Amino acid sequence: MLFSELVEFYEKIEAITGRIEMTNLLVELLRRTPPEIIDKVVYLTIGEIYPPFIGLELGVADKLALRAVKLASGMSEKEISQAYSKLGDVGLVGEKMLMKRTQATLFMEQLTVEDVYSALEKIARASGEGAMEMKVQILSGLLASSQPKEAKYILRIVTGKMRLGVADMTILDALSIVFGGGKETREIFERAYNLSSDIGYVAKIAALEGIEGVKKFKITIGKPIRPMLAERLSSAEEILQKLDGKCIAEYKYDGERMQIHKKNNDVWIFSRRLENITWQYPDVVEMVRTNIVADEAILECECVAVNPDTGDMLPFQELMHRKRKYDIHKMIEQYPVNLYFFDALYVNGEDLTVKPLLERRKMLESIVKIDDKVKISKAIISSDPREVEKFFNEAIEAGCEGLVVKSIGPESIYRAGARGWLWIKLKRSYK
DNA sequence: CCTGATGCGTC
DNA sequence: GTCGGAC
């Protein structure tokens, strides 16, 4: 597939604002895409090259991209930086500079999607001495073989800012139309995405196996699940109204969210954006091994730094010292952590994401061995706004950010994203 | 060996 | 993480 064909779609999509029309264009694009590269086309369309848990980054943002533009176009530093401050978009700068480029562009081979993708992979893999030079060289080589419009989108992909108005949810809509036969099948695709966190893989399975393949996705220990998010409101009263008058209100701890997978003695830790951060927290791995009493589990907790002498919770910034590659064991001493578990998604073969919250929490209580470092989030069940306000003040007093107030009705399943107002944040700054 | 520029991931 | 625009 020619990259220019992809670019034509991007141009059309960028020119419109309505999501229905965008989706229709994506549908046409996906229909025309060979199944073997549909995953790549999907990643590129949302400005990525891999799913997040792969942990490989391009290491190129605006500044390095502009250096590549300079090399490929032969324009002066001054002209490029002027264009950049005027346009504010590396893609547009590249397009403009290549239109004026000094080198001859005759007899250029046409770029394919695979050409672009494999060059981007090379950029991602370059590391060590001379890596920056290498990244810039590869990128400028790519730009030198591009038409201006192609360059525009190569640069936008590299910097991760496609500005098309298309992200994962719009891709899912398009996939359900192309491979499911209509929007009614959207939920099937969304579930596959939620359980795999890999939209390119969903597209590939859909293209190769059809919707039957997409239906087969299931929870796999070691593969991150897309996290459930919370909406926000500024008073307990509004929140309770939204939640049909009753709720469970939990402390919102000031730390880092972790999705923890356990299979016998193996443990994986995923961040909120689904990066694998297991290696950063060997102490947490040990805590999970000894305090989670289940052969298989996928649980969520907040990891909070504590004062090593008093055990008091410390603010988020202190935990940031733990987000490092070196001196990990020294920092474990200096910034030990507590875990506050708040959800159970999967335990011993049972998918709990479709169960109501209180059932999940009950499961949590049955498998978490509580001690001074490993706990279950502090919570009350209430239907009284004043009681919730009082609990909120206690949370602040204890060093928390506020509360996450959650639905406890039969509809209170684990639902990825922030849809449905099942979880609602109450924080001090909104007051 | 140190420092600044750059990129990235957390909230 | 917050905010606001577009539908």
Add this chain to the structure above:
DNA sequence: GTCCGACGACGCATCAGG
């Protein structure tokens, strides 16, 4: 209500270059 993109503070890693 949903989705998307623009934005900020902070700390760490990497690399280039003095």
